[in-house]
Amino acid sequence: MKILVTGGAGFIGSAVVRLAMRRGHRVTNLDALTYAACLDNVTPVSDMAGYSFVQADIRDRAALDAVFAEHAPDAVMHLAAESHVDRSIDGPGAFIETNITGTYNMLEAARGYWVGRGRPDGFRFHHISTDEVYGSLPADPAIKFTETTAYDPRSPYSASKAASDHLVRAWHETYGLPVVLSNCSNNYGPYHFPEKLIPVVILNALAGKPLPIYGDGTNIRDWLYVEDHADALLLVMQKGRPGRSYNIGGGNERTNLDLVRTICAILDEKRPRPAGSYAEQITFVPDRPGHDARYAIDAGRIRDELGWRPSVTVEEGLEKTVQWYLDNEAWWRALQDRHGVGERLGTRA
Template sequence: MRILVTGGCGFIGSALVLHLVQELGHEVLTLDALTYAANPISLMPLKGDNRHRFAEADICDHEKVSGLFAEFRPEAVMHLAAESHVDRSITGPGAFIRTNVVGTQVMLESARAYYNTLQGPERDAFRFLHVSTDEVYGSLPPGAFFTEDSRYDPRSPYSASKAASDHLARAWHETYGLPVLVTNCSNNYGPRHFPEKLIPLMILNALDGKDLPVYGDGQNERDWIHVEDHARGLVAVLEKGRIGETYLLGGRSVRNNLEVVKTLCAIFDRLRPEAGPHERLIKFVTDRPGHDRRYAIDPSKAEAEVGYKPSRTFEQALEDTVRWYLDNESWWRPIREGRYSGERLGLSAE
C-alpha cells in the first residue's frame, strides 16, 4: 500500500512509519512540520530505503497538502500530527487549536477532494484513519473504564482541541461520505519519546541524578500502552476496522504516576546500584490545573473486531525502555542539552 502518515517524525508516528516500512513493506510518505518534538533521527533506519519518502510540510498548508495527495496518490491516510503536551497547551493554547483543529480540517478537506477523484477499487479501498487520545473523555471515577460510547468531557486546551478534531473527522464521514476511522489511545511509552513526557523525563533525570518531580500526590492513574503495540493496533484498525467506527486502543496496564516512578526507581536500582536508592530523588510538586484523576481504556471492541491485543507486560517493557535510553544517548542527549536543530539528516525531502 501507499500510505500517507502525518506526524511521522514524532514519537508514535516514527514507531508507526518504521513498522509500516520495515516490517510490513508498505510505501510511506511521511509528512511532518519538524516542530520541536519531531526528531528526524528516529527515521534514520530508513535512510536510503526507496519505500520511504519525506516531506517537510505544515498540515495547515492546504496547497502543500493537496499537492502531496495529488503527487503521492495514497491508498490510505494515517493522521497523527498534533500538538500533544498538556502543560504546553495550558501556557500556549493557540498552537493546539491551529494544529489539532485547523490542521485536521485541512487534512480532511484535502483527503475529500482527492477521494472524489478516485473510482472503482481505488475509491472502495481508500481509508482515512484519525488518531486521537483518551483524554477527550475527561476524568474517570475509581474502577471505571472508557469505552467507545463514553461521553466527551475534555478538561484541558489539549484535550479540547483533540475532541474538536475527533468531531470533525466523524462529521466529514457523515456529511461527505469520507471513509473515516477514529482511534483513541491511552498513554504511550517506549523508545524515542520526547523527554518532556513523564516516563522519559524520569529516566533522564534519574540518569543525571536530578529530582523526579511528581505532580500532586502522585495518585493520578493512567493506562499505559507500548508505542509498538499501538502502531500494530493502528494498522489492524486501518485494515480491518469498519468505516465510520471508533476503536479504543489501550494496554490493560493501569498504574498511578507514583507507581510508575517507583517502578522506574527499582529498575535503576538494579541497573545502576551505585547511584541508588533512586526513590530519594522523588519530589512532589504543585499539581497542574485541570489534572484529570483517572484514565483507563477498555479495548474489548478492538480486540474482538480487528484482533488488536497488547503484547507486552508493563514492567518488563518499561525496563526495556530504560535500557533503550541507556543505549541510545546519541538520540536524546542533543535534545536534553538544547543542541537539537531539527536537521533532516538525510531524509529524502520533497
C-alpha cells in the first residue's frame, strides 16, 4: 500500500513511518520541518526502498495537490499538527492556521485527488486526533471517554483539533470522502520532543535541574506507548469502517506525580545520583491555565471491532523510554537549543 503520512518527522508520525516501512508499505513522508520535527526520527528507515520525503506545508494547497499527483497514495494518514498545549496558550494563531486551515487544505486536496481517480472504494483519509477534544473527566474511574462523548475542548490546542475533527466528519457526510478518525490518549516513548512532560523529567533529572510538576500533581492521564499507538493507527487505516471514529488508549491511568516518581525510580536504578534519589528534585510550580483534571479512554470499540489491545504497560514503556534517552544523548542534545525548549511556556493567560 502507498501511504501519504503528514507530519512524519514528528513524534507520533515518525513512529507510524518506521512501522509502516517495516511492514512493507511504501511511504511518502510530508512534513514542513517546523521546530518539533526531526528527520533523524526516520533515519532507521530512510534508506529503505519505497520511502520518500517531501518538505511541504499543509497550509500550501498547491504543494499538496502536487504531492498527491506525483505520489498517488492509496491512503492518507494525517498527523501534521501543532500539538503542545502550553504553546497554544501563548500563540493560538499557529494552531488555528495549521490544525484547522491545514486540515481543510488536506481534505480538499484529498477529495480532488479521490474524485479525479474515480472515487475508488479502497481510498482512506485517516485523521489522527486527541482525547483532549472531549474536555475533562471527574475522578470516578468508571467514567471514561467514548466515541460518543460530547466535545468540550478547554484549550486553544484542543479546540483547534476539535474543529478539525468536525471538518473531517463533514467532508465524509457531505462529499462522501472515505474517512476514518481516531482520538488517542497521551503518548510517550522514543523520539519524544523534549518539551513534553516525560522527556522534560528525564532530561532535567540527568542535568540536576528541578522536575516541574504543575499544581499539586493530581492531574490524571492515560498513557499510551507510541509504538503501540502506531500499530493501532495502521490497523484503523486499513480495517476501520469509513465514517467511524476509534478511541485509542493505553489503559494506564496515572497521576502526574505518580508518573514522575516512577521515572525517578527507574533512573535511580539505571543511572544513580551520587547521593539520594532523583525524586528529591521534584518541584511543584503554578498550574497551567485551564488544566484538565483527568483523561481516560474507553478503547472498547477498537478492541471489539478490530481486535486491538496495547502490548506495553506504562511501567514497561517508561523503562524502555528512559533507556532510549540514556542511549541517545546526541539526538536530544541537538534539539535542546530549539525555540522554547527548556522554558516554561503557557503562562501568558
